[in-house]
Amino acid sequence: GAVVSQHPSWVICKSGTSVKIECRSLDFQATTMFWYRQFPKQSLMLMATSNEGSKATYEQGVEKDKFLINHASLTLSTLTVTSAHPEDSSFYICSARDTGDGDTGELFFGEGSRLTVL
Amino acid sequence: GQNIDQPTEMTATEGAIVQINCTYQTSGFNGLFWYQQHAGEAPTFLSYNVLDGLEEKGRFSSFLSRSKGYSYLLLKELQMKDSASYLCAVMDSNYQLIWGAGTKLIIKP
Numbered sequence: 721g722a723v724v725s726q727h728p729s730w731v732i733c734k735s736g737t738s739v740k741i742e743c744r745s746l747d748f749q750a751t752t753m754f755w756y757r758q759f760p761k762q763s764l765m766l767m768a769t770s771n772e773g774s775k776a777t778y779e780q781g782v783e784k785d786k787f788l789i790n791h792a793s794l795t796l797s798t799l800t801v802t803s804a805h806p807e808d809s810s811f812y813i814c815s816a817r818d819t820g821d822g823d824t825g826e827l828f829f830g831e832g833s834r835l836t837v838l
Numbered sequence: 839g840q841n842i843d844q845p846t847e848m849t850a851t852e853g854a855i856v857q858i859n860c861t862y863q864t865s866g867f868n869g870l871f872w873y874q875q876h877a878g879e880a881p882t883f884l885s886y887n888v889l890d891g892l893e894e895k896g897r898f899s900s901f902l903s904r905s906k907g908y909s910y911l912l913l914k915e916l917q918m919k920d921s922a923s924y925l926c927a928v929m930d931s932n933y934q935l936i937w938g939a940g941t942k943l944i945i946k947p
Binding site for chain 1: 871878879880881882883886925934935937938939940
């Protein structure tokens with residue numbers, strides 16, 4: 721199946737700093753990528769839909785100025801958590817859908833990035 | 839509103855069979871997914887149903903009834919490694935995934 725790579729897997733940062741998480745589709749093109757957040761013992765929550773070449777679409781309650789999303793190419797989307805605070809500590813996961821000829825509707829997930837803000 | 843319901847937790851015995859149910863109410867329907875998630879890891883894809891009926895894939899099978907807004911995931915010959923959360927998700931008319939809260943499956947020897 722298709723591969724989505726997410727980096728970094730683990731990141732620890734000080735409160736007030738910014739953290740960038742990358743999501744790459746390795747063997748397919750993805751015009752749309754999704755960013756999710758998962759708090760302990762809770763389900764995945766969609767944060768935003770990242771669209772190549774245009775602005776991301778944010779879900780209600782997600783601050784777009786805090787969670788900056790850039791989808792500059794068909795294989796890369798980045799999520800930047802700006803001025804991170806301890807309450808932003810969470811598991812962030814990206815997913816992508818192969819929007820080319822191989823589109824089966826299946827979503828492919830990155831490995832996830834665990835952010836801890838001290 | 840959109841809603842996905844599945845049991846919070848289930849317990850089963852190694853070697854047995856377990857069925858995890860999922861009911862949904864969504865704005866449109868473009869398929870139902872089942873994902874497995876071990877603690878601290880990203881979900882992994884198990885199945886995708888868009889037409890009514892049963893899809894079998896090894897020890898796992900998934901069933902869909904669109905008229906009833908109902909699906910189940912059937913796991914046979916349970917192994918200890920099957921202990922995980924199982925997430926039901928429906929893709930709505932905007933191709934957004936609506937997630938259930940997940941069912942934690944505990945396998946006992």
